[in-house]
Amino acid sequence: MKIEAITLRELQMPLVHFFETSFGRTYTRRVLLLTLHCDGLEGWGECVAGEGPFYSEEYIEGAWDVITRYLANVLIGKTLHAGREVPALLSRVRGNPMAKAALENAVWDAEAQEKQLPLWKLLGGSRREITCGVSIGIQDSHEQLLQKIETERAAGYQRIKVKVKPGWDVEVLEKIRAHWPEILLSCDANSAYTLADEQHLKSFDRFKLLMIEQPLWSDDFYFHARLQKHVETALCLDEAIRTARDAEAALELGACRIINIKVGRVGGFSEALAIHNVAERFDIPVWCGGMLESGVGRVHNVALSTLPNFKLPGDVSASKRYWKEDIIEPEVEVSPKGAISVSDKAGRGYDLRPHLIEKLTVRQQTLK
Numbered sequence: 001m002k003i004e005a006i007t008l009r010e011l012q013m014p015l016v017h018f019f020e021t022s023f024g025r026t027y028t029r030r031v032l033l034l035t036l037h038c039d040g041l042e043g044w045g046e047c048v049a050g051e052g053p054f055y056s057e058e059y060i061e062g063a064w065d066v067i068t069r070y071l072a073n074v075l076i077g078k079t080l081h082a083g084r085e086v087p088a089l090l091s092r093v094r095g096n097p098m099a100k101a102a103l104e105n106a107v108w109d110a111e112a113q114e115k116q117l118p119l120w121k122l123l124g125g126s127r128r129e130i131t132c133g134v135s136i137g138i139q140d141s142h143e144q145l146l147q148k149i150e151t152e153r154a155a156g157y158q159r160i161k162v163k164v165k166p167g168w169d170v171e172v173l174e175k176i177r178a179h180w181p182e183i184l185l186s187c188d189a190n191s192a193y194t195l196a197d198e199q200h201l202k203s204f205d206r207f208k209l210l211m212i213e214q215p216l217w218s219d220d221f222y223f224h225a226r227l228q229k230h231v232e233t234a235l236c237l238d239e240a241i242r243t244a245r246d247a248e249a250a251l252e253l254g255a256c257r258i259i260n261i262k263v264g265r266v267g268g269f270s271e272a273l274a275i276h277n278v279a280e281r282f283d284i285p286v287w288c289g290g291m292l293e294s295g296v297g298r299v300h301n302v303a304l305s306t307l308p309n310f311k312l313p314g315d316v317s318a319s320k321r322y323w324k325e326d327i328i329e330p331e332v333e334v335s336p337k338g339a340i341s342v343s344d345k346a347g348r349g350y351d352l353r354p355h356l357i358e359k360l361t362v363r364q365q366t367l368k
C-alpha cells in the first residue's frame with residue numbers, strides 16, 4: 001500500500017464521569033486521531049498522549065508537533081507492506097512512543113484490511129473472547145467509590161482496579177474488602193510512593209490484592225526490585241516498561257511479577273508483541289492497559305488482548321463507561337459475564353461514525 005496522505009484530527013470528547021489518578025483529574029479527553037490514506041484504504045490510529053505531560057512526557061500538543069514535523073513525512077509517499085516495517089523507519093526520532101504508535105497502528109489497521117484478515121489474527125491472537133476489568137479513579141468520597149464498584153460488579157466486570165495515592169489507600173482498600181472479601185482486586189499508584197513508604201506498601205499485603213501497579217518512580221526497575229523482595233503482593237509495572245529490553249531488564253532484576261502492556265506507551269503493536277513474548281519467556285502474565293481511548297484505540301486494544309499471554313483481565317472495558325456516544329459502530333460492548341467477543345470481520349472489525357467524528361473534531365490537518 002502506498003501512503004498518499006495522512007490526516008490528523010483532534011477530537012474533544014467529554015467523559016461520562018471524570019477520571020482521577022494520583023497525577024490529576026480529566027473531564028474531557030482531547031483525542032488525536034490519525035488517518036492514513038492509501039490506495040483507497042483508510043488506516044486509523046489513535047495517539048493516547050494525555051492532555052498534559054503527567055502520565056509520561058508526551059502530551060497532545062507535543063505529539064501533534066512531532067508527527068507533523070518529523071514523523072509523518074517519513075511515511076508519506078512510501079509503499080509499505082506491513083505494520084512491522086514502521087518502527088525501523090521512525091527510529092531516527094528518539095522517544096515519542098505514543099506519537100509513533102498512532103502511525104504504526106494505523107498501518108496495521110490498513111494492512112489487516114488489505115490482507116482481508118481480522119486485525120487480531122494478523123497480530124497472532126488466538127482468543128475468541130477477552131476478559132475485562134475496570135479501572136476506577138479517585139472519587140470525591142469513599143461512598144461514591146463503593147457505589148461505583150457495586151455498579152461495575154453488577155455489569156459483570158471480572159476485576160476491579162482502584163487508583164490509590166497517599167491519603168487515598170488503606171482506608172479505601174479496607175472498606176472495599178469489608179464489602180467484597182473475595183473479589184479480584186488491584187490498585188494502581190501511578191508512581192505516587194517512594195521507598196520511604198516501603199512499610200506502608202507492605203501493609204497492603206493484608207488486602208490480598210492481585211497486584212500493586214507502578215507504586216514507585218515511573219522510570220525505575222531497581223527500587224521496584226527491592227520493594228518486590230519486601231512485599232508479598234505481586235508488583236506490576238506500567239509506566240516503567242517502554243520496550244522489550246525494559247521488560248527483560250525488569251524481569252531479570254525481579255522488579256515485577258506482572259506487566260501491563262499499553263500499545264501507546266510502548267510505541268505500537270510491534271513493540272507490544274515483543275514485550276508480550278519476553279514476558280511469556282519469563283512465565284510472567286501480561287494484561288492490556290488503557291488510556292481512556294476512543295473507539296479507535298479501544299478496538300486496537302481488544303485485538304491485542306487476544307494474544308495468548310494476555311492471561312489477566314485488562315482495563316479494556318465498554319465504550320459506554322467513557323462516552324455518551326463512541327465514534328465506532330458498533331460500540332465496544334461487554335457481556336454480563338465481563339467479556340468482549342472478537343469478530344471475524346476483516347480489519348479492525350468495527351466501522352467508524354464519520355458524522356460524529358466530524359462533529360467532535362476541533363482541528364484537522366492533512367499532510368501530503
Ligand code: OSB
Nearest residue numbers: 055135190289290291292293315
Ligand atoms: O495508569 O493505567 C493507568 C488512565 C489514564 C492514564 C493512566 C492510566 C489510566 C487508567 C485507565 O487506569 C484505564 C482505562 O480505563 O482506559
Ligand code: MG
Nearest residue numbers: 188213214238
Ligand atoms: Mg497504570
